[in-house]
Amino acid sequence: MLIRITPEHPIPSSEITPEGVYQDRRSFLKDAGILGVGLAATLAAGKQAGAQGGQGTSIGGAELKGELTPEEDVTSYNNFYEFGTGKDDPKPNAKNFKTKPWTIKVEGMVAKPATYSVEDFVSPSKLEDRIYRHRCVEAWSMVVPWQGFPMADFIKKVQPTASAKYVEFTTLNDPKQMPGLRFPVLEWPYVEGLRLDEAMHPLAFFVTGVYGKTLPNQNGAPLRIVMPWKYGFKGGKSIVKVRFTDKEPRTAWNIAAPDEYGFYANVNPEVDHPRWTQARERRIGELRRRETLMFNGYGSQVASLYSGLDLKKNY
Ligand code: MTE
Numbered sequence: 001m002l003i004r005i006t007p008e009h010p011i012p013s014s015e016i017t018p019e020g021v022y023q024d025r026r027s028f029l030k031d032a033g034i035l036g037v038g039l040a041a042t043l044a045a046g047k048q049a050g051a052q053g054g055q056g057t058s059i060g061g062a063e064l065k066g067e068l069t070p071e072e073d074v075t076s077y078n079n080f081y082e083f084g085t086g087k088d089d090p091k092p093n094a095k096n097f098k099t100k101p102w103t104i105k106v107e108g109m110v111a112k113p114a115t116y117s118v119e120d121f122v123s124p125s126k127l128e129d130r131i132y133r134h135r136c137v138e139a140w141s142m143v144v145p146w147q148g149f150p151m152a153d154f155i156k157k158v159q160p161t162a163s164a165k166y167v168e169f170t171t172l173n174d175p176k177q178m179p180g181l182r183f184p185v186l187e188w189p190y191v192e193g194l195r196l197d198e199a200m201h202p203l204a205f206f207v208t209g210v211y212g213k214t215l216p217n218q219n220g221a222p223l224r225i226v227m228p229w230k231y232g233f234k235g236g237k238s239i240v241k242v243r244f245t246d247k248e249p250r251t252a253w254n255i256a257a258p259d260e261y262g263f264y265a266n267v268n269p270e271v272d273h274p275r276w277t278q279a280r281e282r283r284i285g286e287l288r289r290r291e292t293l294m295f296n297g298y299g300s301q302v303a304s305l306y307s308g309l310d311l312k313k314n315y
Contacts, residue, residue, distance in 0.1 A: 057297050057298045057300065057301060059130065059202060059203065060128075060129065060130060060131065061130055061131030061132055061145075062131065064131045064132075064133065064143050065131055065145075067143040067283075068131065068143050068144070068145060069134075069142035069143050069144060069283070069284050069285055070285060071210075071211040073142065073284045073285060074142060074144050074210060074211065074219070075091065075210070075211075075216045075218060075219060076088060076091050076218075077284060078090040078091065078218045078219060079136065079232065079233070080094065080180075080218055080219075080220065080237055081180050081185055081186060081190070082171065082172075082173075082178035082180045082181055082188075082190065082238075083097075083178060083179065083180050083218065084179065084180045085180065085183075085185060089180070090217075090218035091216075091218045093179055093180070094216075094217035094218045095217070096177075097177055097178075097217040097221070097238075098177065099217065099221045099222040099238070100222070101117070102117065102118060102222045102223070102240075103115045103116065103117060103240065104116045104117070104118070104223065104239060104240060104241065104242060105240065105241045105242070106158045106241075106242050106243075106244075107241070107242075107243050107244075108164070108168075108243040108244040108245050109160055109161045109163050109164035109244040109245060109246060110158050110159060110160050110161060110164065110244045111158070111159035111160070111161060112157070112158045112159050113158075114158075116158075118208060118222055118223050120157075121149060121153060121154050121157060121206070122148075122149040122153070122208070126149065127147045127148060127149060127208065127209060128147065128148065128149060128150070129145060129146070129147055130145070130146050130147075130148070130205060130226075131143060131144070131145045131146075132144055132146060132203075132205070132226060132228035133228055133293075133296050133297055133298075134226070134228070134232060135231060135232065135267050135281060135292065135296045136231060136232040136233075137231040137232065137233055137261065137265070137273065137278075139273075139276060139277070139278065139280065139281045139282065139292075140281060140282050140283070140284055141281045141282070141283050141284070141290070141292075142283065142284050143283075144210060145210065145211055145212070146205065146207045146209065146210055146226055147207065147208060147209030147210065147212065148205050148206050148207035148208050148209065148226070149205070149206055149208075150202060150204065150205060150206075151199050151200070151204040151205060151206050151225070152199075152200045152201075152202065152204065154206055154242075155167070155196075155199060155200055158242075158244075160196060160244045161244070163246050164196055164244035164245065164246060165195065165196055165245070165246045165247075166193055166194065166195055166196060166244070166245050166246070166247065166248055166249055167193065167194050167195075167196055167199045167242060167243070167244055167245075167249075168191060168192070168193045168241075168242070168243040168244075168245060168249035169191065169192045169193065169194075169225060169236045169239050169241070169242055170189050170190070170191050170236075170239065170240060170241035170242075170243070171189050171190035171191070171236050171237055171238050171239060171240065172189070172238045172239075172240045173188050173189035173190075185256075186252045186253070186255075186256050187252055187255050187256065188252075189252075190236055190237075190252045191236070191249065191250065191251055191252050192225065192233070192234055192235075192236040192249075192251050192252070193248065193249030193250075193251050193263065194227070194234070195305075196244070197305060198227070198305060201301075201302060201305065202301075203227070203228055203229065203298060203301060203302065204225075204226075204227055205225070205226045205227075205228075206223055206224075206225060206226075207219075207220070207223070207224050207225070207226045208221075208222060208223055217238075219237070220235070220236075220237025220238050220239075221238065222238070223238070223239050224236065224237040224238065224239060225237075225239065228296055228298055229266060229267060229295040229296045229297075229298040229299075229301075229302045230264070230265045230266055230267060230296075231265045231266075231267060233253050233261065233265060234265050248263055251263060253265075259274060260273060260274055260275070262314065262315040263314070264306075264311075264314050264315060265315070266295055266302075266306070266311065266315075267292060267293070267294070267295055267296035268294060268295075268311055268315065269291065269292040269293070269294060270294075270311075270312075271311065271312055271315045278292055279291065279292055280292055
């Protein structure tokens with residue numbers, strides 16, 4: 001992101017999973033019941049949505065189950081600058097990160113401002129499984145089986161007022177636990193924002209788990225955002241504050257480099273990053289580059305949110 005990287009973002013060969021190993025891992029997961037049981041709801045939802053056509057992009061994402069990125073890659077190749085800027089920094093540096101107790105302060109234009117816990121919004125038995133494409137602005141991607149709950153459920157519970165148009169999300173800012181905060185690579189704390197209608201979209205997801213397990217610290221425990229049609233940086237991790245407002249929030253990456261990282265950050269193969277192409281991506285674990293899909297493949301579901309908006313200006 002801010003750090004200069006070569007346009008093609010080569011990944012060391014040690015990080016590329018050979019097909020055989022990948023398939024072995026998949027059959028292990030199946031044997032362990034992780035794919036079979038945990039994703040039953042996903043598969044059922046996928047069947048339904050698949051019948052409706054589109055780009056193969058159901059809410060559950062069952063059509064992506066053959067493309068899952070191995071768990072080891074999902075949980076060890078991370079961006080979480082509060083724990084360091086290297087991809088392999090967050091896992092060791094977040095090892096002792098304390099995520100219990102955890103509170104989320106809800107404030108601004110909302111009928112029910114309060115300090116909530118994650119359990120106020122969802123019980124573990126009600127978690128949904130969703131397999132989503134995950135596309136980083138750095139032109140790599142993954143396919144991830146997340147667990148969580150619709151962001152809309154959260155928003156409905158706290159009841160934004162009629163004047164609220166945007167939601168701002170803030171990440172924990174605790175220098176004692178987060179060694180990366182010593183470095184001014186971003187304006188801390190990490191802040192992200194969405195238009196309220198984007199946040200209410202059925203694909204917008206609050207994540208508490210991955211691969212059928214509690215979310216690892218390096219992936220944003222205990223609660224992080226996942227917006228599958230946007231670049232990964234919109235997915236703020238370890239969220240402690242949610243503020244409803246009538247003004248477009250300032251966001252950490254937009255403040256850092258406004259010509260590189262816009263407010264919308266919708267995946268768009270036609271709008272290049274000033275320093276590299278966004279037309280292609282490298283799926284972690286694959287050698288050949290893939291074409292990047294408009295809205296990361298979720299266009300049939302989300303394009304209407306942006307009708308009339310110039311996506312080249314509103315990148
Ligand atoms: N959230 C916080 N708080 N800090 C970060 O540095 N990085 C973002 C996003 N959320 C980031 C963050 C970026 S650039 C990406 S691509 C995703 O997290 C990576 O999520 P993952 O590590 O689970 O793949």
